[in-house]
Amino acid sequence: MQKFDSSMMDFEERVEIDDFESEVMERIYSKPLLIKRVNTTSQIAIVGANVCPVESLDYEVPENELVNEDWRSRRTVQIFQYILLKWAFALIIGLSTGLVGIFNNIAVENIAGFKLLLTTELMLKHKYYKAFAAYAGCNLGLATSAAALCAFIAPAAAGSGIPEVKAYLNGVDAYSILAPSTLFVKVNVIGIIFGSIFGVAAGFVVGKEGPMVHTGSCIASLIGQGGSRKYHLTWRWLRYFKNDRDRRDLITCGAAAGVAAAFRAPVGGVLFALEEAASWWRSALLWRTFFTTAVVAIVLRGFIQLCSTGTCGLFGQGGLIMYDISAAKVVYSTPDILAVILLGVIGGILGSLYNYLVDKVLRTYSIINERGAAVKILLVIMISLLTSICSYGLPWLATCIPCPADASTSCPNTDVSGNYKSFQCPPGHYNDLASLFLNTNDDAIRNLLSTNTVKEFHISSLFIFFVAVYCLGIITYGIAIPSGLFIPVILAGSCYGRLVGRLFEPISKLDVGLFSLLGAASFLGGTMRMTVSLCVILLELTNDLLMLPLVMLVLLISKTMGDMFNKGVYDQIVKLKGLPYMEAHPEPYMKHLIARDVVTGPLITFSGVEKVGNILLALKNTGHNGFPVIDEPPFSDAPELCGLVLRSQLLVLLKGKAFSKDRALAGNKVLRKISELDFAKAGSGKGLKLEDLDIQEEEWDMYVDLHPIANTSPYTVVETMSLAKAAVLFRELGLRHMCVVPKSQGRPPIVGILTRHDFQPEHILGLYPHVRFQQ
């Protein structure tokens, strides 16, 4: 008995390798072939600067004999267990994401607090150079740790993570991100959590919400793996969750929990998952997501109450609301609204410029980062030094301001956070720029949003801080640390808003703190291009419902302005990474093409009862993941489409070895050998591979019945269906394969198979360059 090996094969009829179905299969290819295929379809996924193959996900519910048999055999109690488990998983995701969020917060506040306390102490002793050395040294150490984590251990932890989650929920698995081997995800989660903590504490202009979303999704993915077989921590019926559809639902919950934990915004989290992350949505999912974020909210509230007693070190001053501005009186009239409209317009433009620059920088960085781990770390070190120089150097430009008499907190402030940093100033004075730069990002935002403190920051200081943060934010995203985009945008935006508020002071009655909130809204609208979810997140962040009409107005204006110039920042990154994302709407030119037009390459089909050898050959020599099964006489009167089998299903069937000597239906024989549960999808690293099969030479000429596993209800379109409508069908139902059937009779029962790659503009415009300009 020999292992299956390609060298032992010598067949006349070798199926030619084609790129008809351009999905890339894992590992069974030799390396050069992989790269060739990837190149021909221009599907290069840049994940943490590594080129990775992408795989499509199966969100369709298969219907075949096995599944039906399986449903019949399920008892009510099992179905009840399944439902209960769904909710239990949501609970676990909520709990763990909430705990990670709290841990993250406590760690950042304590590490950054220690660093800032040290610096302040040295400053008070007028040891300015030592203070800088301590400050920059701490930053450098933290930054290098974060970079090392990302460069050596968890390369997928770098970046925001939201684009990858978005792509996953659209049906694209960017391989190393969410559903690989369990170990990999675990390493990844740890990489993200600690990388994010070190990165944020190192004073980078990065946020923790992108990594939190990523963490939440990874936790959900881990839970979806269903325990560990190694430690016998698994149940048989847990395997019901081992499919892409249930995993997608869990990851949606995880993404929502991430936002909820990062911003303490549970409703905002649900809406973020709905508006930005998810591509498909069901009302049942809305409810489950809501439950998950409710759990997060309860965990957070509990810990914050606990921490307010001082048990969490330097963390614990804030309440449940991160930036409470409800103290401000909201009064506005016509001139204020005009000012706000202007703020929205310019904010939208600056936001879309931010997207443009991030895109440019990211392209440069991805080239630099390709050169290896050392170069990655060097880049992080350089950016860290630059950030330290800015943070420590720029405050020297500011003049000392006398403390106001009515200051609510002590002034000057030697605390970790707080408004009035003394820096180099004499007693009774404070340095306003230092209060912004020498703080954590959260505290800086809190200071910028503070109300009833009009004169606290000088206009020139605000301007310097705005320019510095805007630029630092752009050049920081893309280096090898986990980096969220929300906080940099909110930071720059709220500074911009406060600046505008100061400029409009003579004609506007609105508090500058509220202007600051509106500025943040305009930047978020201009970069992220969300509406309802941003609105709710901002409300939950600031606890000021009375500002709602103005926030809505600003978001609408800035999103409109931004949409004139480019796409939202996450869509841009998804595109940059080369992930084959299915857009919600078909492109206008697709109306002028029909489904048949984009079907390419030869089609490989199987008979209802097929020779084992033929199947092995096809699996070996093509990268296809779906094969149509055609019933031919004597099993039917004329050739007709019986269904669709997946590569993964074929592997399981071959492994089960339900072969027969003659070409006949297997009947119940197959059902006795394998059950639906054997088809549970494992993490990518663990699934059955062609090399695992153990087919003996005499078995090559035997037959195997594909009927029990064939999905007998694949979605089909007629070849003359317009491509636009086919794309709508494909996207709305979350398909992986769509069968194209002939229109006229007397032809083979299937024309081809469409996959998501066939709907990509690059593919279509490569075939028909002229259609681009048709309406």
Next chain:
Amino acid sequence: MQKFDSSMMDFEERVEIDDFESEVMERIYSKPLLIKRVNTTSQIAIVGANVCPVESLDYEVPENELVNEDWRSRRTVQIFQYILLKWAFALIIGLSTGLVGIFNNIAVENIAGFKLLLTTELMLKHKYYKAFAAYAGCNLGLATSAAALCAFIAPAAAGSGIPEVKAYLNGVDAYSILAPSTLFVKVNVIGIIFGSIFGVAAGFVVGKEGPMVHTGSCIASLIGQGGSRKYHLTWRWLRYFKNDRDRRDLITCGAAAGVAAAFRAPVGGVLFALEEAASWWRSALLWRTFFTTAVVAIVLRGFIQLCSTGTCGLFGQGGLIMYDISAAKVVYSTPDILAVILLGVIGGILGSLYNYLVDKVLRTYSIINERGAAVKILLVIMISLLTSICSYGLPWLATCIPCPADASTSCPNTDVSGNYKSFQCPPGHYNDLASLFLNTNDDAIRNLLSTNTVKEFHISSLFIFFVAVYCLGIITYGIAIPSGLFIPVILAGSCYGRLVGRLFEPISKLDVGLFSLLGAASFLGGTMRMTVSLCVILLELTNDLLMLPLVMLVLLISKTMGDMFNKGVYDQIVKLKGLPYMEAHPEPYMKHLIARDVVTGPLITFSGVEKVGNILLALKNTGHNGFPVIDEPPFSDAPELCGLVLRSQLLVLLKGKAFSKDRALAGNKVLRKISELDFAKAGSGKGLKLEDLDIQEEEWDMYVDLHPIANTSPYTVVETMSLAKAAVLFRELGLRHMCVVPKSQGRPPIVGILTRHDFQPEHILGLYPHVRFQQ
């Protein structure tokens, strides 16, 4: 030249009338036939107690030569105009709904205020019988006016309106509701607005939010009609909006605007439209809905600011937040959470009991209401008297309570609203039940939600009020007045919550006002079964973000409890009205059937070039709205499916008279005679009817080419596709007709057509009663 008339026809081959496609067509049937058809398919729509036929809506984008030609001829400027107009419409919907909301509020507060002032004045003079006469008389007058409006002028204005809007957005036009003749809608809008004002002012336990949603949708529908041709207030390109798809989008915006205006909850409005009202959703729509509700919020805020100066009569005390409870300190620990969980469980059960009783009462009322307008009004009068007796009589059961020393408002209060009504009590005392009963519903809720006033209401008073309001709410819904369900549920729920709060006083630190909010949440969760939207609406109503975790918890518990017993109240009413609603998920037994199983009756198809006479016959003798077009030799090698034509398209084509003597393709001839714009869908009352055609006898034998109007890309399923997957396709893509094609070759190219009626459980279980019990 004679009008088309059935009497002049005498054909051998009369197509037998079937109920294969069980959609009911407007008016072309003789009355008995209509009723027969309606009965056979058990599709009786009870709309304001009138049996109405229902019509499906076309949400699919057609693709045929005419549309393509039309797109080619559209210039960029036209497309820009179209987009601009979309937003202008959203603006108009927002503005007008906001204005209606304000008008409604001002009218109710002034009318009810006058009534209450009059009663209080008489009470102060100890003229108790006169006071009752005045109170009950005012109520009766207002109630009768509202009932007369609904009974005689606008029968569709009765009830909540939300179920009808929900059904419309699912693709069912319940005929007299949203898209009938313009005049009808106008009358309806006025009926709803004034009916709602009178009804609410009459002291009924009804709300204004259902009617507001209905109003918003009707306004949107009116705007979608695109001006008035009679007064030349229309543009040619406005007709681009005359299709079901664009109208659906407008009505979604209208529904969101209605909630936003009723509760001053713009984000809640968007989420309501998303979670409860709409069946299909696109991110573009999210954005437009958000814009609409932002406009509503701005209009409301402007007027409320204006009214706070006292220019709106008795309206103007409240701020933008309706029930502000942010003054309460939110502190809770484990015993509170246990109390809250118990509150949620019982609240959920009471909520689902509410649904059950409403359903029972509604069934009784619909029988009563069928007897004519007089009986309808009589029923309203009886309920009004009962309400008056309860409101005036029950406060006598309460004992007078001495005024608290630290009362924030004057006590006893002779104002319109306010907490401490003196009623029959001596000076320095107040009657707590009167403060609840002798107030508008809004003020009663405000009193119940008031914080830091633990002892204000006696436990027995709360109990009496709760029982009275719970029962009155149930028996009031279904009488012939516009009546929302939100306010009765919130009223009963907040009273229940306060009662629970009082009972748990010894062990709980949570304010009774906050308990009251949670009680309202539990009732809403138990009846409406929404999650995120209710949560956001409650937040926007009460401005207390810190309560978010608890509100989420209560909503989750009460929804879970409710779902154990029955469906949400709106789904229940939709079912009761017999509207063929397409559920989001297929029933489990559908997996065991295939598409072919539910196709019934003979299929009527047309040739690509068909005799005019045949088309007229088919239109006359069947109720089908969609006809497959089959290309036959010589136009193709073998019979093949060319596309699908709609009844409305055929009528326009026949009206255009592009006939030819011989069986040949018409080419551009048709395009010169009619354009895509001629197919614009008018309001139902206005569309072309068969009787409007003017076909001469010699034209009966001529041919007409159907190719230019046939939708060449209809969605198809193979006959062996499982019914469950076909249902998913049908629902997700919002189809009206789905073609079933044969699997094997050598058969006619189409097996049948599926419509929404074929997916209804009644239809399927009628055919296959045994599948019900299969998993």
